[in-house]
Amino acid sequence: MTPLRVVVLLRGGGPCDDAALRAGLALGEVTVASVTAPPGDDEALREALARGAGRALRVRDASLEGIDYHGTAQVLAALARHAGFDVVLCGERSADEAQGAVGPAVAEALDLAQVTAALDVRARMAASSSSAAMEAAAGRCACRRRSW
């Protein structure tokens, strides 16, 4: 069975990022991704790699300085597409900005259904078909079905 490809979008660390990463590592193979304006730092990405994420991607660009959540989501969605995914997870809100807007905006940019303010995420393979249904009840997440 092919493991789920999970992209976890990190927003600077904090308890919500931690929850999303934890859920992602329980689901499948994790790629973590983040976007920042300079100077930024890679601490959250390094920690995620140390905890078991298989790949880490980041964009650091001066044009990201002071942009709104929609612009941030546009870049994060592009990173998720670049990585390839079955599920995208992100924490409910970042520790400092706390708007909780980026996750839904990423789902919109990817044209995916989303579950918000969830506490846990499970994946269950459908017993009678070749498709898998995502049972989502956790982390802020965007989901889509995939074939196994």
Next chain:
Amino acid sequence: MTVTRSPAPPARPRESPPPAIEALDLEALGIQAQELRHRVRCAGREAPRRGGGALLLPAEELIERLLDERLLEP
């Protein structure tokens, strides 16, 4: 609906050092920097919030924040 919390995944032993962080630029993702330029003038700009975005703020702080976000006319 029953919600259960998944157990913490076990630490995965690595036989090799963690992979390097892959740095990408916007163009590699098909995004031109100029596409984002107007985003600095939009409501909902990302900026650290005092108190981690707490919903309960002193009135003056809330007004200051709404003015800054251009959600309130001066």
